[in-house]
Amino acid sequence: MYILGIETSCDETSVSVVKDGRKILSNIVSSSKKFHAKYGGVIPEIASRFHLETIVQVTEEALRGARIGLDDIDLIAVTREPGLLSSLLVGVSFARALSFSRDIPLINVDHIKAHLWAIYLEHDVKLPAIGLVVSGGHTSLVYMKAKNNFIVLGSTLDDAVGETFDKVAMILGLDYPGGPIIDRLAKKGNPMSFKFNCAELPDSLDFSFSGIKTAVLYFVRKQSLVPGHGLLGRQAQSTVETNRGPSTVDRRLISDIAASFQNSVVDILVKKTLLACAMKKIKRVIVGGGVAANSFLRQNLTREANTRGIEVYFPSVNLCLDNAAMIAGLGFQLYQMKTQFTER
Ligand code: KG4
Ligand code: ZN
Numbered sequence: 001m002y003i004l005g006i007e008t009s010c011d012e013t014s015v016s017v018v019k020d021g022r023k024i025l026s027n028i029v030s031s032s033k034k035f036h037a038k039y040g041g042v043i044p045e046i047a048s049r050f051h052l053e054t055i056v057q058v059t060e061e062a063l064r065g066a067r068i069g070l071d072d073i074d075l076i077a078v079t080r081e082p083g084l085l086s087s088l089l090v091g092v093s094f095a096r097a098l099s100f101s102r103d104i105p106l107i108n109v110d111h112i113k114a115h116l117w118a119i120y121l122e123h124d125v126k127l128p129a130i131g132l133v134v135s136g137g138h139t140s141l142v143y144m145k146a147k148n149n150f151i152v153l154g155s156t157l158d159d160a161v162g163e164t165f166d167k168v169a170m171i172l173g174l175d176y177p178g179g180p181i182i183d184r185l186a187k188k189g190n191p192m193s194f195k196f197n198c199a200e201l202p203d204s205l206d207f208s209f210s211g212i213k214t215a216v217l218y219f220v221r222k223q224s225l226v227p228g229h230g231l232l233g234r235q236a237q238s239t240v241e242t243n244r245g246p247s248t249v250d251r252r253l254i255s256d257i258a259a260s261f262q263n264s265v266v267d268i269l270v271k272k273t274l275l276a277c278a279m280k281k282i283k284r285v286i287v288g289g290g291v292a293a294n295s296f297l298r299q300n301l302t303r304e305a306n307t308r309g310i311e312v313y314f315p316s317v318n319l320c321l322d323n324a325a326m327i328a329g330l331g332f333q334l335y336q337m338k339t340q341f342t343e344r
Pocket of ligand 2: 115135290321
């Protein structure tokens with residue numbers, strides 16, 4: 001069975017062909033990232049126009065890559081929610097038009113559940129498990145009780161973790177999306193340099209990241225190492241990325257801040273995930289979403305969990321980020337089970 005996955009929830013237009021819910025034949029991702037960079041975040045109008053302009057081409061490329069035609073497609077799976085409304089609308093309308101005109105069944109897929117489902121494109125992980133969703137717009141711990149039964153145990157009360165990475169990157173004068181840049185710079189910094197705390201919210205599986213973002217902002221405001229090239233200026237980007245610029249001190253300081261911030265965020269993600277495992281007496285964790293690509297999170301969560309006899313599963317980096325293969329994968333599963341998700 002050939003499934004055409006369509007994903008347009010944010011700034012990536014992605015179309016994928018997956019065979020039997022598992023074998024990825026193509027997974028094309030075209031991003032409008034560079035058009036948002038100067039604003040430091042996604043501008044919905046720019047994202048939706050980009051989807052409109054590219055979706056046909058991306059679909060053709062996905063079919064070509066899979067060496068099949070539209071007539072070979074047995075099922076269309078499309079991201080229905082959550083996401084930017086104007087972006088979702090492009091993917092959903094396109095999928096509906098294809099489905100109607102070619103008489104192909106259509107299934108709606110939840111983007112967040114699909115992030116957790118991404119692991120099944122590579123591994124057959126047994127359930128129950130604790131799911132950790134860490135994306136640009138969402139952060140939650142989920143009790144994955146069965147393949148169609150996911151129960152949210154806790155979520156962020158304010159900013160999502162990816163959003164926090166992006167905002168802190170902006171404070172440091174780095175490009176958008178800031179997560180991968182912070183990940184890279186943190187490798188050169190000392191995570192013990194500064195103490196930026198994440199709210200603990202003891203005994204709760206909820207998160208809060210707005211405090212640490214503000215702590216970094218106030219700290220950075222106090223620094224004015226190079227007049228006109230302070231940490232709040234865009235100049236910091238070229239200083240760090242090109243190894244040129246006015247000050248090595250600035251460069252080192254930015255890397256130390258990045259490392260200290262990342263250390264604290266990863267620490268709270270690890271602690272709460274292990275707490276969820278303990279509360280539910282579960283020895284298996286599945287991670288999904290863009291921040292699951294973070295090297296420090298991958299390393300620390302795996303190490304801390306393994307010492308407690310808990311297995312941790314991260315998808316490959318390209319399947320952590322927004323992509324249509326995970327939508328096709330979950331779409332196939334729902335179609336096979338002829339069921340909707342239950343959340344209790
Ligand atoms: O799941 P995703 O592709 O899109 C949403 O559904 O939101 O996640 C995008 C987020 C962005 O905030 C980006 O900065 C973050 O994932 N991200 C990372 C890394 N790679 C992407 N954050 C930390 N470290 C990374 N290596
Ligand atoms: Zn996502």
